[in-house]
Amino acid sequence: MKTRDKILLASLTLFNDEGEGNVTTVDIANELDISPGNLYYHFHGKEQIILELYAGFELEMVDILEAPLEQSLDAQDAWFYLYIVFEQIFKHRYLYHNLNDILQRYPDIDRRFGRLLDLKRRAASAVAEELVSAGVMTASERQLADLCDSVVLTLTYWLNYTGLRKDHAPNALSIHRGVFQLMSLVAPYLTDDFRYFYDECSALFDVLSSAD
């Protein structure tokens, strides 16, 4: 692994664990046991590190979000899909944890995050419309629009919300809980034939929670 990549990985871990605002380039150098000068040779400051981390996050997220715009998902796929989106958010949770603060300090990320949010909403919409036309869900146009807003809002702020409730530190169960919370938003719109799907998800979630 190249020094440059080691710096990026160590930064991501420190940002996620300590909060981006509490981590300096000196902390990152210390963590890697390299000199600040060596770090500076690769990145001229924290902003450059964050921009590069964000570029990597964005590339992966766009790939994920564009998938349902290109090919249709069935109910089972849609459920796995929520996990994939949530895991990507969890991997870069430092960004979501202090979202408005980071967007204020890095205008370049602000612009790009706005576009990513639009894409999130279009992906949610595409999946929902697909499920309606497959007879898995039934909902009016207005209900679908409100549901997509609730889904994107929950995706974006779920980790913050559980953090506020001091349930416990974000971990793998936070992802399950988040996905299950999203399922609870969708559940009322499942058609009778597919209601079992929510029940199976609830049962799975109970097993996962009790194993924690």
Add this chain to the structure above:
Amino acid sequence: MKTRDKILLASLTLFNDEGEGNVTTVDIANELDISPGNLYYHFHGKEQIILELYAGFELEMVDILEAPLEQSLDAQDAWFYLYIVFEQIFKHRYLYHNLNDILQRYPDIDRRFGRLLDLKRRAASAVAEELVSAGVMTASERQLADLCDSVVLTLTYWLNYTGLRKDHAPNALSIHRGVFQLMSLVAPYLTDDFRYFYDECSALFDVLSSAD
């Protein structure tokens, strides 16, 4: 109006308009056309101002949130009640706008906000259970618990979410949209006899939106 109260009001307005992190005590003194020394006579720094603003916010919010724990609300009351909670949040939106950042910087507010969030959840729960026992809504215990989480999450992060979407600056319509978004979460659980309630709310929201 006493100088002390003028300082609090000017601070609240500046925090809401510019973001708390971008406002200094010098900005507040300038806004009021008083000397920094005069301001310092009343408040020894920004932290003291924020703590006093928060104490006022908390006092009002606790009053609002305890109401449904003490007396029951019918469907109409519950709808107005959402407005009251949302308007209180809107009045102190600087706090919600950079919530995690402010909670990190002011541990005293962090502890107190955690308790307020619990109270928000208990209020949401009390209103929902009341509506179930009045036959306005029907839902299982698990559905109610998930619904209350979605309601509190939406109350807490709605203004941030609309801010991210760059729809436009928060204004009175943001409150209507927020309340309507909350209604969309509750709507699937309304019993047939009360479904008209959601339709009336939608119609009202359309009128308000087109008047904007």
